[in-house]
Amino acid sequence: MNLRQIEFTLAVAEEASFTRAAEKCHTVQSALSHQVARLEDELGVALFERTSRHVRLTAAGEAFVRQAHVAWEAVRRISEEVAAVTGQVQGSLSIGAISALGDIDIVALIAGFHARHPQVDIQLSQSGSEELLAQLRQARLDIALVGLWRGEQIEGLEHLLLTQERLVALLPPTHAWRASEHLTLERLATLPLVDYPRGSSARLQTDKAFDAAGVRHQVRFEVNHLDLIVQFVSRGLAAGLVPQSVATRLQGVTPIAVQDAPERVLYAVWARSPSPAASAFITSLQAGSH
Structure with missing residues (x-):
């Protein structure tokens, strides 16, 4: 198993298409399909159900993707952690947010953060609180802004009111x-x-x-x-x-x-071991929450 195979498999899972996954990974479809097939042979299971109409994960594929997201995130963070030692904040930052944030101006937050840390590649997606929390636990987001009912517990994640x-x-x-x-x-x-x-x-x-x-x-x-x-x-x-x-x-x-x-x-919610970019964004939120 190699990192390229993990990258290709995650792309197919996210795009539900070998064609779109190849485009996303900037490779030809035949090469991507070959690498995914080699990974399946090595694991001894089919990761995807393939028909003329759809591509979707098998139960084994879902189990693989859960762990692969964590592994891919760990690899992605190696260079970021090394740069952080020298005082540089770089890499990527994926933020998720609900649509109704009230007085919180998410665009202004991102603009201010970008001005302070221009080397960070920032992405934003909107969804419901449950989906955002699930993506955090799957290492598909670095931080999420979610709205919860009073008394609801946030298990396994750090948070800031x-x-x-x-x-x-x-x-x-x-x-x-x-x-x-x-x-x-x-x-x-x-x-x-x-x-x-x-x-x-x-x-x-x-x-x-x-x-x-x-x-x-x-x-x-x-x-x-x-x-x-x-x-x-x-x-x-x-x-x-x-x-x-x-x-x-x-x-x-x-x-x-x-x-x-x-x-x-x-709440702002994040994983217990945030990336350097996520840590810097959390610091910005904490400064603004006082």
Whole structure:
């Protein structure tokens, strides 16, 4: 087994295509396929199911990829750790973030970090908190900004509390309750709601709050992005719940305080042995969190 084979196999797993993986690795498909086949022969198992329509990991392939990500990350960090000894911060930094960060300006954070450490290659991706935490544990991200419900535990990872705040209701701009000073969850539960998918951390924030109030609520629309919540509310199809700092910047909806509102806690989360670039980014976050 060699590093090239690990790189090629990870690329096929991520792209679900030998053709796209070859393009990503800047090689010809025949060479990539040959190296993956040699690795499978060495391991004595098939890592991929190949048909004319799809390429996907076998159970053995999933096990290989979990460990391969860790190994590939360790190799990637060798030169970065050596450079760090001489005071240089370089290499790559992969950041994951949820879409609703409130007062945190992720672009300004990245721009400031880039100005201080121009030799670091920075990447950003957006997803839900659960997916970002999973990618951290798979060594596919260096750091993630996630929103969790109050009391949720973060196992096996380091974290920094950035902010915590109550959620507020979003109502259509022409709704009869738009002039109310506040609502209760019991009253809000009489409306159709738009929310994040069941089981997600964002949804847990609201589900647990309604449960604690002893109120049944009806989520008519399950979406995975803040923009869709705003669109459903602004068109009068549903009400929603979002962090207060997020609501103040939204257009076409009316934010209303909720008396027994749930709370969201925003964290920066990273692995217990961060890369030099990740350590430098964490230091920037810590300086800004005071």
